[in-house]
Amino acid sequence: MARIPLSRLRPCASSSRAALSLRIPKQTRSISTSWLNKTADGEQRWAERAERIKNGEERHVWDILEERGYIKDVAGTPERVREIIRQRRVGAYVGVDPTADSMHIGHLLPFMPLFWLWFHGHPAITLLGGATARIGDPTGRLTDRENLSNSTISKNVTKLHYQLTRLWYNVHALRDKYGYKEDWAAKHHLLNNSLWIQGLSVYDFVKRLARHVRIGPMLGRDTVKRKLNEGDGMSLGEFMYPLFQGWDFWHLHSKYNVQMQIGGSDQYGNITAGIDAVRTIRESEEAPAAKLPDSWQYDPFGFTVPLLVDSSGAKFGKSAGNAIWLDEFKTSPFELYGYFMRRPDEEVERLLKMFTFMPLEKINEIMVEHRQDPSQRVAQHYLAFDVLSLVHGSQKALQEAQQHNFRFGGKLPNIIKDPALESGIVTPNNAPRIDIQLPQSVINLSPAKLLYAIGLASSASEGQRLVKAQGAYVAAQPGKAAGLVPGNLAWTPMKLWFPEETAKFLIDGKLLIFRKGKHNVRIVELISDEEWAASGKFYPGQPYTGTIRRLKEQLRKEAEAAGEIISEKEMNRRLAQQAAEQPLTVANNPDIELPNKVEVRQRRQVEKASKRKP
Numbered sequence: 001m002a003r004i005p006l007s008r009l010r011p012c013a014s015s016s017r018a019a020l021s022l023r024i025p026k027q028t029r030s031i032s033t034s035w036l037n038k039t040a041d042g043e044q045r046w047a048e049r050a051e052r053i054k055n056g057e058e059r060h061v062w063d064i065l066e067e068r069g070y071i072k073d074v075a076g077t078p079e080r081v082r083e084i085i086r087q088r089r090v091g092a093y094v095g096v097d098p099t100a101d102s103m104h105i106g107h108l109l110p111f112m113p114l115f116w117l118w119f120h121g122h123p124a125i126t127l128l129g130g131a132t133a134r135i136g137d138p139t140g141r142l143t144d145r146e147n148l149s150n151s152t153i154s155k156n157v158t159k160l161h162y163q164l165t166r167l168w169y170n171v172h173a174l175r176d177k178y179g180y181k182e183d184w185a186a187k188h189h190l191l192n193n194s195l196w197i198q199g200l201s202v203y204d205f206v207k208r209l210a211r212h213v214r215i216g217p218m219l220g221r222d223t224v225k226r227k228l229n230e231g232d233g234m235s236l237g238e239f240m241y242p243l244f245q246g247w248d249f250w251h252l253h254s255k256y257n258v259q260m261q262i263g264g265s266d267q268y269g270n271i272t273a274g275i276d277a278v279r280t281i282r283e284s285e286e287a288p289a290a291k292l293p294d295s296w297q298y299d300p301f302g303f304t305v306p307l308l309v310d311s312s313g314a315k316f317g318k319s320a321g322n323a324i325w326l327d328e329f330k331t332s333p334f335e336l337y338g339y340f341m342r343r344p345d346e347e348v349e350r351l352l353k354m355f356t357f358m359p360l361e362k363i364n365e366i367m368v369e370h371r372q373d374p375s376q377r378v379a380q381h382y383l384a385f386d387v388l389s390l391v392h393g394s395q396k397a398l399q400e401a402q403q404h405n406f407r408f409g410g411k412l413p414n415i416i417k418d419p420a421l422e423s424g425i426v427t428p429n430n431a432p433r434i435d436i437q438l439p440q441s442v443i444n445l446s447p448a449k450l451l452y453a454i455g456l457a458s459s460a461s462e463g464q465r466l467v468k469a470q471g472a473y474v475a476a477q478p479g480k481a482a483g484l485v486p487g488n489l490a491w492t493p494m495k496l497w498f499p500e501e502t503a504k505f506l507i508d509g510k511l512l513i514f515r516k517g518k519h520n521v522r523i524v525e526l527i528s529d530e531e532w533a534a535s536g537k538f539y540p541g542q543p544y545t546g547t548i549r550r551l552k553e554q555l556r557k558e559a560e561a562a563g564e565i566i567s568e569k570e571m572n573r574r575l576a577q578q579a580a581e582q583p584l585t586v587a588n589n590p591d592i593e594l595p596n597k598v599e600v601r602q603r604r605q606v607e608k609a610s611k612r613k614p
Helices: 013-023 033-054 061-067 078-087 105-119 150-177 202-208 215-219 222-229 241-256 265-283 333-341 345-355 360-372 378-391 394-408 440-444 447-454 460-468 499-505 529-535 547-561 568-581 597-611
Strands: 091-096 124-128 188-192 258-264 301-305 433-439 472-475 491-493 511-516 520-527
Touching: 033 078, 061 078, 061 105, 078 301, 091 105, 091 241, 105 124, 105 150, 105 258, 105 301, 105 345, 105 378, 124 150, 124 241, 150 188, 150 378, 150 511, 150 520, 215 222, 241 258, 241 265, 258 265, 265 301, 333 378, 333 394, 345 360, 345 378, 360 378, 378 394, 433 440, 433 447, 433 529, 440 499, 440 520, 447 460, 447 499, 447 511, 460 472, 472 499, 547 568
Parallel strands: 091 124, 091 258, 124 188, 258 301, 433 520
Antiparallel strands: 472 491, 472 511, 511 520
16 A cells, blocks of 8 residues: 655644543533432432421421420521421531630530431531631630731641541541441541632632621621720731631532521520621522522521530630540540549539430430439440540540559449440540650751651561551651641652751741641641750660660769769669669660660670670
């Protein structure tokens, strides 16, 4: 076959376009048939459920929330809200600003009705206010909130992200424990409003929302009046805080079908402002194809739960100084168990309804048993055990129940004496630690030795293997300290870089955040080398802190205190004598690390010397 020279080819423009269209196929999105079938099945199940509720064959979830005492104030018409929930699988959300590095039990209360709604088939969203925390909610305050630094925000957001993740993990276990069925259509998400607030332009914010809001009603809010008349005044950011929270409601409404917001009773004003914002932004949509339905079935609404107060009637919180924290390093599980064990008898039934997922029939049985002998505090044990199962997992709840029973007596419930094999254990290593401090000089360690120093590797060699496999991560991108957004966390795999390159990941010059696996996180604060030396602490692998060196230093100090001068030979003899009485093993000295080969050889020499005849 004759070949045509390439120089004689003269493709026309149309043929070139045709060839280009053949080479680059048109990209189209498709939806799988299985997903469509699952969605249709979910809608069918909901329609059948709505009919059963209407006929009285199944309980309405709103009735369950009311009888357990969750509903205080409703932003909307209760009868209409009840009908919306029956007809539509509406989503609900609870938000929390990371103004502290842990939630407390006051935060737990609004989450309980959210979990109940999720049990009954409603999508649920827990929202972290990574963006709104920088503004500061003025509700209930007469003074401005402290301005949080990048490092503080990053630390708090990371801590709360993993705290909420663990909370959802334990909720799954409790759902199975109490026999609630899994519903594929009932999704739950953990989001951070930085994902959309940081990209929100002033122009869009003003055009869609701010230009439609009147100043008069906002000035009439109790929070604004008290802050202006009794407090230190109000900044523009604080004044606009409800609008930003309203934008959150709008984003979740348009993207996740959320129509319900839940909060503490002090959040009623912010919830109503959010409802108004959703309606305003929905009506200001200019593109007809993008408009959302605005009939009453699609109206946003919300409700508040009663505030949890202490014995003096003060609200629990960081500012009040009476917080019972959910972080085990701030309030130990033993203390948390003890807090609920100390609840008076007249409160325990109400708390069982609000802080547990027990059926009311079971709670009634518990109270009958409790009233027969209140000194045994059976109801308090049930309450404390279920709260700890939610916050720390059932294995930790079992340990603390047995510890409390051993120290203070009482009668443990049968479920605690004979626990299920599936305990849903959550170990302390799964929780981000914030109490780790290291000297500034560790920034000059290699990545492998740094992982050893912070406890993510059991030795420098294991740290080396971890780095080579890229199994460890450091938070944020170099030079982007604000890049920590849980839900879309920025993590950089650690590699065999030069020690000085670690400094690129410092947040505010003092904070480093590391991760191994999914949940093993270390939040490290760097302090000056002088402050570290004065503390008397040492970290794994720290130079000149090995076993033999430390034992020799101890012997030298004891000799000086006795006015004795000890020679090197005498020191080795005493070390050999100590080793003979108690061999130097890692089992006997779990806190002792051996950082180099020289000290390993010295240790072996001492152990051999102890075996020789004197």
